[in-house]
Amino acid sequence: xxxxxxxxxxxxxxxxxxxxxxxxxxxxxxxxxxxxxxxxxxxxxxxxxxxxxxxxxxxxxxxxxxxxxxxxxxxxxxxxxxxxxxxxxxxxxxxxxxxxxxxxxxxxxxxxxxxxxxxxxxxxxxxxxxxxxxxxxxxxxxxxxxxxxxxxxxxxxxxxxxxxxxxxxxxxxxxxxxxxxxxxxxxxxxxxxxxxxxxxxxxxxxxxxxxxxxxxxxxxxxxxxxxxxxxxxxxxxxxxxxxxxxxxxxxxxxxxxxxxxxxxxxxxxxxxxxxxxxxxxxxxxxxxxxxxxxxxxxxxxxxxxxxxxxxxxxxxxxxxxxxxxxxxxxxxxxxxxxxxxxxxxxxxxxxxxxxxxxxxxxxxxxxxxxxxxxxxxxxxxxxxxxxxxxxxxxxxxxxxxxxxxxxxx
Ligand SMILES: *Cc1c(COP(=O)(O)O)cnc(C)c1O
Numbered sequence: 038x039x040x041x042x043x044x045x046x047x048x049x050x051x052x053x054x055x056x057x058x059x060x061x062x063x064x065x066x067x068x069x070x071x072x073x074x075x076x077x078x079x080x081x082x083x084x085x086x087x088x089x090x091x092x093x094x095x096x097x098x099x100x101x102x103x104x105x106x107x108x109x110x111x112x113x114x115x116x117x118x119x120x121x122x123x124x125x126x127x128x129x130x131x132x133x134x135x136x137x138x139x140x141x142x143x144x145x146x147x148x149x150x151x152x153x154x155x156x157x158x159x160x161x162x163x164x165x166x167x168x169x170x171x172x173x174x175x176x177x178x179x180x181x182x183x184x185x186x187x188x189x190x191x192x193x194x195x196x197x198x199x200x201x202x203x204x205x206x207x208x209x210x211x212x213x214x215x216x217x218x219x220x221x222x223x224x225x226x227x228x229x230x231x232x233x234x235x236x237x238x239x240x241x242x243x244x245x246x247x248x249x250x251x252x253x254x255x256x257x258x259x260x261x262x263x264x265x266x267x268x269x270x271x272x273x274x275x276x277x278x279x280x281x282x283x284x285x286x287x288x289x290x291x292x293x294x295x296x297x298x299x300x301x302x303x304x305x306x307x308x309x310x311x312x313x314x315x316x317x318x319x320x321x322x323x324x325x326x327x328x329x330x331x332x333x334x335x336x337x338x339x340x341x342x343x344x345x346x347x348x349x350x351x352x353x354x355x356x357x358x359x360x361x362x363x364x365x366x367x368x369x370x371x372x373x374x375x376x377x378x379x380x381x382x383x384x385x386x387x388x389x390x391x392x393x394x395x396x397x398x399x400x401x402x403x404x405x406x407x408x409x410x411x412x413x414x415x416x417x418x419x420x421x422x423x424x425x426x427x428x429x430x431x432x433x434x435x436x437x438x439x440x441x442x443x444x445x446x
Contacts (some may be wrong), residue, residue, distance in 0.1 A: 043061070088378070091350075137309055139408060144292030150305040151227070154288070155330050156172070176210055178190065179237055185228050188206045212240075228259055240409060247261075260287040263289045271350045274350045297334065302337075306366060315443055358379055380412055383409050390405045
């Protein structure tokens, strides 16, 4: 266990920007659901890099694909075709049921791509007057950190000091279809929504929410875009989280786990009609769709299916949720989640970060999201035994805290 006087930590603190407040541990190695620190201590990773490591750390099949492709061809820009991109896009489209896919690198870039596509679709297909297109998102959303995207955020800290923001953005309460219908105007291009709020605190909308939103969007000729960057690719026990409901959005964005835990890869997926608004020169990315990323992402999709990671997330998620709900502590306010995306909310006055720090001592890595919610989102191949270890550690931490609650307020 490292502490804040660790010289490696000091280096980051001295030369880096202070835009994060990391847990005081220096990781040097990862394998499957485990990571090791610089002193050789092993930890169970219950956070998996915000779902980017759904396949587990350094998955051997994916590492091999990365190595082999790295020796052949890595980056050429989109000025040329490669033997890797076409097959990857075909696989991603066929697996998800969309007709077209546009590759980027980070999640935020894929969201930006979706917003650009929606705006141009509004002007060229829907007939919205020049520069009048509107995008609707939900309060408490998380879609990334670019200036446009934080323009849609309702988190004061995400916006403070970074304005002004582009016009044409508005937010509505999450989980209330009637609010969506009220907010739509003849100029609305798209409704951007997370099937389950991740960064917002692991918040599930009421059953049938997305289905109702889809019907409303269809009625008003508005694109429904699901941000599946965190919830997609098995995390919630389905390939895509919207598949828990009988509906299909007009577009989705994927990222995080798409890179197999090795490399940033994101995708905007939609219909031919929407994707065709882009013409050469409209939009791009130097690294987006590079053969190294395409080969790894393609293999990451294969591994997801071949190793039945989606089914595992469903069954282990149920087990994890049930086990957490069996912890009867006066500190817990609520346990909620879907698949292996689970939040444990503690009562007001307790700090989720402090609890994460205590779990670290027990060899469990996790991270708070918002002040009072701890996120449990391990790699999808996590076993019952590993879940038991995490649950027992949490139980122990709560028991220790119950003995001295005053000190923790
Ligand atoms: C993480 C995340 C993003 C942003 O992805 P980056 O790769 O960090 O840019 C967007 N939407 C959701 C739902 C996310 O969880």
